[in-house]
Amino acid sequence: MYCHILAWKNFRNLKHGRVELSPGLWLLSGANGAGKTNFLEMFHYIGGWGPLPGRRVSDAPSWDQGDRAFLSARFMGEEEVECAASLGRTTALALGKARCRAPDLRGRIPSLLFLPDDLALVEGSPSVRRRFVDRMAALLFPLYARRLHDYGRGLRHRAALIRQGRSPAVTEKVLAPLGNWIWSLRGRTVEMLLKNLRLLSPLLPGELSVVLRRGGVSPGEDFQGSFLEKLNNYRDEERRMGYPSVGPHRDDISIEVDGLAAARRLSRGQRRRLAVALVVASGYAVQEHLGRSPLLLLDEVAAELDPPGKGLLFSSLEETSWQVVATTAEEGFDGWPGRTLRLSDGAFSPRES
């Protein structure tokens, strides 16, 4: 799928506007604070993903006028889809003329977003890798986001009971099957990722393995059983940490190159390239599973890549033939195989060359 028209009213510093886009690669360049990340966020909303991590819907309407922001878009490609979002104290989404729920949009116009933080996919904390896999899984499996949310809430209910000095047994009965379900879908997601990663060998530094390490249990254990058992055994340790030492919230995705941890084995630039390869591979997995091409939203991902690294990134993006919207605070990129828009003071203009 690709976005053909995006129009907005009263959205952050971008105020009112409309862009018409073709398939292919788009680069948005502009100074710090010009509104580039805000622009990507509009696609994030319209794709059913809500505000960017760490941001709030209540900030979507422009601060100096009104209390709602409106977005509307037409997507083309595998099918034609019109959708809209109204953002303020509450969010309303529409697909065609009917109200819809966020997961409906996610499945119809799959989009994948990568923030500067995701560049640390390889050496960053496990939470960066979990977030990456969770986004993918949420696209691939409609119930996933709901269940993951339930699991997180279940953990907090459990912690509350322990704090009150009461038995958390009832929450464990709910958490164990839920955790097991999340493990099995995360496992499938990682397998799909690895399979598609192998297609991107130019970006890869060697023989790669990507494996889900289930938090607190060893491979081959009966997961649901050991989950329950360990929740029981480690109560004391848990009281100190505040949350259980076993479960999907403790998962990591181990990435190895030629049998060594990638974070150790690779240089910084090589790790960036691998991160980019993971991003593109996740797009291929989504395309294969949903039968429609994803829209890729890349915020500042080319930062820290050397010229050959940028070249590899650009050519692998070009090869996908997806619509890609990327941002940079630089003037533009030499050799960018697509179009460039300049953003300043909330207004868009084609880049003069």
Next chain:
Amino acid sequence: MVLPEALTRLTTFLQRLPGVGEKSARRMAFFLFQQDPSFADQLAEALVTLRRSLHPCPQCGNLTDGDCCGVCGDPMRERDTLCVVESVEDLMSLEQAGIFSGQYFVLGGRVSPLEGEEISPETLERLRGRIRDLRVREVVVATNPRIEGDLACHVVVDALADVPVRITRLAYGLPVGGSIGFADRVTLHAALESRLVVRSGEASPGPD
């Protein structure tokens, strides 16, 4: 501009109603003011009567203005099936649908340790008593399909550990009468996961 005290006071109360924000509360207050004075009198009287005369049915927790509620007092209803719901509102939705002809039991709260909400041991004891008294054969747990509903379900199941009764729970399903093509993805996924066995796998001897 400072609004008159009487208006602010009413607006503050109205805002506490579910789904009412500041703007609509003010609209309602103005509306009330513009009606004939008898409207306000009657509304006030209706509110007071509601609180004075309605109370929970001692047997099931449904609302009633008598000794027991319309459901418990109905001799035509089945007594061996008991449906456990979280709230009176849920009971009323099921009743309005007219699909269930057994007895109810209202838990009267959620299980949400985060908000400090729980189901009291007394309530669970009343549930056990009710199952014994009615000689219930099946308990249908109709808690909401979210994590707090799952917790409530397990609390009920645990409380009935030594009670010989069949326990079932509402399934996640497709919207009936629609088509698979119109169901949203989440519902479809949930329906697939809670699918029913139609046949377990053994072939039956074919017709000869």
